[in-house]
């Protein structure tokens with residue numbers, strides 16, 4: 029039986045963050061993450077390691093949803109509520125939400141993602157290519173084993189740009205790394221979003237310079253960092269993290285992005301974060317999709 033890829037949603041939108049803001053893109057949101065980012069919008073303490081010792085597995089909003097029977101009450105992924113705190117793609121990371129996921133073969137995934145593009149192909153008749161964004165959850169978990177087959181599919185031959193939106197903690201599988209080293213058909217962008225203490229993930233598990241270096245060494249690839257920040261403490265941590273990446277030889281653009289997957293929280297942070305970016309000399313990235321589409325899945 030063909031291996032299947034599990035994902036929560038695929039959608040066509042404009043890239044809202046980072047280097048390619050505004051570019052028409054198809055997003056594939058894979059299921060599962062090694063992190064939980066329970067603390068976003070709450071408090072950086074206690075961190076996840078300390079919470080796990082206390083038996084805490086969810087942020088309070090997700091816990092309340094589960095306790096309230098959301099899994100019985102809601103049938104479709106797109107009907108799940110958007111939450112204020114913690115990981116904004118919570119349903120793509122917690123195993124409890126597996127029932128909302130799609131399990132599809134590579135053939136089916138290709139049909140699905142291409143059906144979302146305006147012309148059923150990656151390169152349009154006007155010459156603009158639609159970017160393919162692997163996001164999550166964490167797209168570089170075990171799904172790597174299916175990516176060679178996915179990218180080599182006959183209908184993917186005109187693909188020109190692939191972005192991995194990654195938390196930058198996952199080792200590249202040898203065969204996938206070898207494949208990326210050899211292929212020169214599409215450009216790979218590593219949109220690296222290491223998690224700071226504001227996420228609740230402990231520094232030692234979140235900041236992995238050697239992992240980033242392995243990504244950055246892939247030929248025909250570009251990398252940037254995109255840090256979610258709320259205040260000056262987080263920007264101090266950006267400086268510290270970037271120094272660690274610099275130490276292993278990584279020197280790539282750094283973006284800071286306001287905390288807030290929902291428009292209410294996001295808009296509270298935009299001006300403050302833009303000013304911090306200006307003062308500290310980092311680049312600012314919006315969450316353009318939140319500005320345009322507000323609080324919604326599939327954007």
Ligand code: SF4
Nearest residue numbers: 061063064065115165
């Ligand atoms: S790394 Fe990203 S997908 Fe994973 S828990 Fe954190 S915010 Fe969610």
